[in-house]
Every structure is written in C-alpha cells, then in structure tokens.
Amino acid sequence: MFIVKYKKIFISLSVILVVVSLVSIFIFGLNPGIDFKGGALMEVSYSAGRPEVSLMEANIKKVNINQALIQPTGELGYIIKTRDLSETEHQALLSSLAFNNKYPVLEKSFTSIGPSVGSELTRKAIVSISMVILAIILFITYAFHKVSRPVASWKYGVITIVTLLHDIIIPTGIFALIAFYTNAEADTLFILALLTILGLSVHDKIVVFDRIRENLRTGDSKNFAEIVGTSTSQTIVRSINITLTIIFVLVPLYLFGPETTKNFALILTIGLFFGIYSSLFFASPLLILVEEWQSKNKK
C-alpha cells in the first residue's frame, strides 16, 4: 500500500505545506473585517455614472472623516470603508457623496460597528472554535472507545485535532495570500468557513477511522500498518466522490451566489480539498507512526 510505504514523504509534504502557510499568514497578515475591529462600510451606487475616486476622497474629507478606503464595485458603485460612524456622521457622509445632487447617489447598504461589538465577536469566535475542537476530541474518544488496541482511542482524537489544524492553517495561509492582492477581509463568514471546514473534515476522518475500526475487529491481518493502508484505500473513492459533490455545489455558490458568500465558498473549497488530502495522506500515516513509536518504546 503506497500510503504506508511513502508515509514519511506524505507527512513531510503536509508539514512543509503547514510551514509555508504559517509563513504566508505571518508575512501577509490577515486583515480583520469591520465586524471584528469595528468600523463602517458603505456601499453606494451612482445610476448616472460615478464620480472619480479623487473627487470622492476630497468630499469625504470635507465632512471630517479623514481615513476612507474607496473601492469601485461593479460598473456604477463604490464601497467606502471608514472608522465607525455615528448616525449624524453617517447622514453627513451620505449627503456629501451626492455632490449637491450633481451625482444622484443610492445607498445600497451601510454598516457601522463599534469597537466593543468587535471585541465581543472575537471572543465568541475563539470560544466557539475551542468548544468545537473539544467536543470533537470527546466524541471521537467515545465513538472509538471499543478500539483501544493497539492505539488508544483518545489518540485518534488527538490525531484528528492535529490534522484539523493542518486543514485550517493551509486555507488560512492561502487566504492571506489572496487577501494580500484582493483586499479581502477576514470577517465572521471567514471564521464560519473555517468552522465548517472543521466539521466536514472531522466527518471525513471519522469515515476513514471507522473503516480501520471495522477492519481491526474483523480483518485477518495482524499488521496495524497494513490494516490502516487497506482501510484508507477502501475509502478513497468515497472520499474523493463526496468532496467532489460538495465542490459541485460550492463552485456555483462562488460563481453565481450572493456577493457576501463568495469568499466563504472559496475558502471552503480550498479547505475541503486539503481536508480530504489530510484524511487520506496525513491522518492515516500519522496513525501508523504513532503505533510504531508505541511498539518501539515497549521494546
């Protein structure tokens, strides 16, 4: 079984990918969305043609909003990002953008989030991710408690978490790279995408581990590495097919879906790809490695 044979290569490849992703996150950084850091976002559209960015900037400065990021959107619109605004400031900004009705402006959406709401959300995001990870370890430990030999069931849980970190860090690294060029922000939906990757990737690992569990109970082979190898190859078609079906729904969501969920679909697709990779080529080799260490220590 090639997974068993080349396990060190697969593990090294995963480690390299994780390291490269961490470097990418470190260099490019993640640009937190206004829902985390606070701030205001306004989307406007000019039905009769939009004014130049420089004109917009000058007018926004006039209403005492000093730093504004102005990005064109679509043919006729702009997205304007500023610090968080009070309702009075919001109205002042909106009326300044109409240039005394020279450019009739339509406000499509406006969001202003105070910094305290943002810090609360950050806290919630951290708590949710930790709770999901904890619940997963507990569940896997429970679900595999009957297969404590030769590898203790909690080790399946820990291996799952290690591979989950792999599955989350790589898409985050890729996102940091993309965001560097597209100015995409790490907002609530980004966190939601990571959490969904967590869920789907555990789903995958359980299917592979379940097959190992079954083969350990009924299989003829005594060799743990061989059982893991066989089990992985038995589930490989299923794993690829199910990832394909989910990617089949994510690609239209990215191409045709609502603007708000575009990045969400993109990160999920990347995450799913690496999730399936790690179920087959990272989790299984790790499991064999753990078992080998155990038997070495016994001797």
Add this chain to the structure above:
Amino acid sequence: MIKKIILAVVILIFGSGIAFFVYKTEPKLNNNFETQNAFFKKFPFRLGLDLSGGSHLIYKADISAISSNEVGSSMEALRDVIERRVNLFGVSEPVVQVQHGGFISGGGEQLIVDLPGITDVKKAVEMIGQTPVLEFKTEASKDAVQNAIVGKDGNITIDLNSQFVTTELTGRYLKKATLEFDQNTREPKVSLQFDETGTKLFAKITKENVGKKVAIFLDGMPVSIPTVNEEIPNGQAVISGNFTPKEAKLLVGRLNSGALPVPITLLSTQTIGATLGESAVNAGVKASIIGFILVALFLILWYRLPGLIAVLALSLYTAILLAIFKLLPVTLTAAGIGGFIISLGMAVDANVLIFERMKEEIRKGHNIYDGIHAGFSRAWPSVRDSNTSSIITSIILFWLGTPLIKGFALTFGLGVLVSMFSAITISRIFLYALGIEKSNSFTKFLFGSGFKNLN
C-alpha cells in the same frame, strides 16, 4: 415485495405533496398565489434582513445604576418599551431581543433591534430614542363628539381616543408601579405610587370621577381602563381586573417604563437596501439550482441506477427541508442559504458511502439483493458517527454563534438531520422496491460505477 412497492409509492406521493406545498406557498413560483386559499398564504419563506432589506441596530444598555438582581427584569421592560415604539412605527414583523452579557459573549447587556423593510436608519433611530408618553385620561362627557371608524368588514369601532379627555396627570408623576397579589382572592393586581404632585392630581381626578372610568394611555394607546370606586388621597392606585399574573407583570413593566428603564446608546447599525437583498436571493436560488443539477448529473453518471435513486431521495430531501424552513419558520439569510447549499452536497454523502459499500459486497460474491442489504448495514456506523459529529458542530455553533453563524448552523444542522432520513430510509425503500435480485450483465451494468461495470 408488493408491500415494498406500495411503501415506495406512498413515499413518492407524500413527497410530491410536500413539494406541492412548497410550490403553493411561494408567491414567486405560484402565479395564482394571491387568489388561493388563505391557508397557503401563511407560509412564505421568512427572509433575514440581509435578503429582505432593512435595518439592524445594536444598543448597549447602561445597567450601572441597577442592582444586579433587577437587571433581568429591567432589560425585559426595556425590550417591551422599544418593541411598542417600533410597533407604532408600523414595521411588519420587527424583532427586538435582549442579549445578556456573560462569559461567552463578553460585553454587557445589549438590545438588538431588527427592522425589516426600514432603510431610513435616521428615522428609526430617532423613533427608538424618543420618550414615550404615559397619560391618565378621564371619560369624556356623554354628548361630546365621538369619532367612529367603519372597518373594511363593515364593523363600526369607536375611536377610544375620542371617548376620553386628557388630564394633567402623566407618567412624569408616577413614582413606581409594583405587582401585588390580593390577600383574599390571590388575584394579581397592579399598584401605582405617584409622587407628590401626582398624588394631588390623582386625588382631584378620582374625586371628580367616582363611578366613572379613568384610562391609562401609553404612547396614545389605552393599556388599562379601570373604574374609579372612591376618591384616593394618598397617591396610591390599584388596577385590579381579570389579569393573569403574566399580564399584570407585563403591565407593571410597561408602567415603570414610562421613560426608558435603562439608558441606551447605539453601538452599531446596519442597513441593507431592498435591491441588494433581492439580488442576493436571486443569486442564492441560482447557485442552489445549478449546484443541485451538477450533483444530480454526477450521481447518475457515476452511480447509474443507485445514483438515480439517490437523486430521487435528494429531491425529496430538498422538498422536506424547504417545507421545514417554511413551517418552523427558519429565518433565511445569505449564510443560511450557504448552509443549505452545502447540505445539498452533504446529503448524498451517506448514499455515496452506502453505494461504494454495496459494490464491494457484490464484488465479494453476494447477489445484488444481499449486496444492497449488506451495503446499508455495513455503512451505517460510519454514517451515524460522521453525521453525529456534524450535528454536534452545528449545535455548538447555534448555541454560541452570532446571528449570522446561528443562521448557518440551523439550516446546516437541519439539513444533516433530514439527510440521514432521506439518504438511508428513502433510498433503501426505493432500491428494494425495484426488486432487482438476479445478477446478470444488465443488472451488473446498472449497479456498476464510474468507468467499470461489476464483474
């Protein structure tokens, strides 16, 4: 065998019924929506603010002046006041909710106000910030002009405002209202305590109106119209009546909230224009349909006959899930639609697991019937465990998440639950109902997959 076919037909009819219900209750699909039975009009999809357009406001409540054991009731009272003000604004289906601070959410006590269809934040913020008016009114003389309104149904309602005349006594003079229980009858009643000026005014009003009604108006609407039994000089009034304890408690909350019980400041606002929301809905629907077609094509091309059955199960799954969204109802947001779309991909997971297993078992030498049977029973533990982990994840997200995450977790979690039923029960019944038992080259083609037939 006959039994299995009947069962399959029953499920098909039942499923078509659900699909028909979804179609009938959707104004965009059903051209005769307006003219049909009122029952079907009750269940449109409920769209979140990001899809329907509207305003989302978050207020921070300053509870520093309130003792900790009264925070809960003060926040409830605050919510009632804001809810009434919002209702006066004529918003359809506003949502006003209290979000308590705590370990998980951090932050303090917050009030979240959702105003569907309202994109004029300025007006909304002004209206919510205004002080409400608590008034005491006395009966107008019998011969005063009364306004009556003839309703569309032909009923005549007398305008209550014209039946009463305004007095000087207002909420400004109310010290506090408390909930009490009558010592003899144990009936709940509401007792009011006026301040000094209020006491004098109240004594005068009651003296002049013994045997008549005094109405208590809040924001121009009568909340209680008690009858005066005697002059009351001590500034204490009791409103007794056929209150349930809950109603009495509500009234106390409302009376005490003559002014906002808790000062609030606006933390964040979000407004989404209706056109933006509508284009998001259209985009979401388009993405769902294309996603569904791609998954269906893949299943049929790769898994052939079982794939076709899976597509049938997936169609039923979609109908059932959409009906649940309508009946519960689930408030759909862009993230919620995302959750639904992903669940479309996930829903076939169990089928893929089972079909791969079936093929393996048939290759091992089982005939097709036994192969189907073994495929289902062998695949069950992994279907159960993997879906359980997805359900656990969605429960945690629903429990801890922000509204956006909750919307996703709900559609996703419901999707996983329904898919366990559709992918296992429904597709099994259909596969058995086909009654294919013998293995010959044709059935081996039907049950083959990918580029290979079974051999």
